Amino acid sequence: MARAQTLSRNQQIVLDIIQKAKGPLKAYSILFNVQKKGIKAPQQIYRALDKLIGMGKIHKIESKNAFVACRSSDCEISKATAFSICESCEMVDEISDTKLSKYLSGFNHKKGMKFKRFNLEFFGICKKCKKD
Amino acid sequence: MARAQTLSRNQQIVLDIIQKAKGPLKAYSILFNVQKKGIKAPQQIYRALDKLIGMGKIHKIESKNAFVACRSSDCEISKATAFSICESCEMVDEISDTKLSKYLSGFNHKKGMKFKRFNLEFFGICKKCKKD
């Protein structure tokens, strides 16, 4: 069983650029940024992204088709993710709120479905954008 | 001010097919299904989808890039949406739980951002799929 504790070359390159970024990055923007490092095809990016998501190192912001580094130590397996998203500047902030997370993790569907995972996205205008 | 109480031709066609569907529909699958009615181009579908979303008649399931009819009378403006999604059969069910909705609508970000809207997606295996 390959419990990938260590990242492969491409995975590390992709993770680095996502972690350094100020905001969410799109797959093709990552691709353009790493072409100098020898990565040439979308597949290579998407494969790294998939693995990194699986490890909980990054998250996908579904409403934006973009990727952010995980800033919380809680969600190593990305089972319970929540984000705040500014509709003006595109800023994304990972929410780690224990109460919220517990509340949602304990939430059960009336129709008897047991949830394994959730993703929550809040939208609004961030403080910085409100000033303008 | 055009308060579209009434749907346009294409909007009605697209809404009809989404409402009749058993599960979420993708834009291009809608397109193929309405070509007999004279709709020929993706633009026509996406324009109708945008308007219908704006009216709260349908919702986009972000993690699937697919669209479902609104089954709840609560979310006329799609400000507070929650879904349960089966990872096996792709079934999507809109959750309308007043307590959940109130809890999330009242949730405020620590960093002072005021939320206008949220979307929540739960994932698991539905009852029907569990039996297999």
Place this chain on the structure above:
DNA sequence: TCAAATATGTTATATTATAACAAACGTTAT
């Protein structure tokens, strides 16, 4: 050291979504 699993490189293609422009239609005010 050999087999299995994982990662890579590469080309091609599928899927999802928007841009741009022209024409038709439906209101409403004059």
Place this chain on the structure above:
DNA sequence: ATAACGTTTGTTATAATATAACATATTTGA
């Protein structure tokens, strides 16, 4: 009525996002 306005439609082209398929290389571990 008719001009003016906003909205909807039709249409062609293209952009952006994501996966298929296959060959090779590298790592892991029995």
